[in-house]
Amino acid sequence: MIEEIDESVWRVSGAIHGPIITILGGVHGNERTGIEVVRRLRAEIESGSISVASGTLYIAFGNLKAIELNKRGSGIGRDLNRSFPTNLLDQDSVDSYEDQRARELAPILQESDIVVDMHATNKPSEPFVACLHSDKHADAYRWFPCTKVLTDPRFVLGGRPVTTDEYTEAHGGIGICYETGLAWDVSRIDEVYDNVVNLLRHKGLVAGNPIESRKCTQDIFEIVEPIILTPAGFRYTEGFGERSWERFTTGTTLGWHGEGKEKPVTANFDGVVVFPKPEENRHNGMPVGYLAKQVN
Ligand SMILES: [Zn+2]
Structure with missing residues (x-):
């Protein structure tokens, strides 16, 4: 039986002991696919179309206020996926709705063996996986078709571990962002619903054999540095900032700080631009995108 253990957090356990897996959607409220996959997963379990045979499955919507608003966060610059410092539950202060929601979700992330947090990008991108890279991670993310894995072992994205996958890793689980x-x-x-069910089958939570998706060879990338917005403003050089995975070579001018082209941002390695921010998500002192390089 599926039970709601906290607001929009559901648990269903099998009769047999097994792995604990959490499936999250809507940590960013405007990223619709993950939200719909969680909605469908819950409906299929409630109707009995699929059942959990072993282990425990948690499914949850992330940022409930942001989902209602169809926005990234509940307010300007708010971001649930930057709200999970490793010691979250030891801290007293709750500054925002995101802080509060992170505390509600933290216990299931701490308990999980695997967390799959479904996201989507605000600029065009092929599907990809963001997580650490190891055989154990690959055994989980192989069910999610992609040709690229974006790793961030030095926590460039948030400056320190603050994302759902990083929080999961800090507490002994495997954290994957798709x-x-x-x-x-x-x-x-x-397709993504099927990907999730295949992972659940592979790990024995749902009965039946997973259907092997097309084999992908993955290129592994590592985030090297952010481009930080200064009060002077920033604009990308034409051909950059429109999508993730734009390739550049050493010496390429990727953009300019300042309207009058005062200060160029020049690449000092061969790499790619990832997560370029649209205008509405740019905030002073915060990244307008990241530079990554291939490491395999
Ligand atoms: Zn997201």
């Missing part, structure tokens, strides 16, 4: 594509593209809901 970027399903563009935020408002809902054409992959069925």
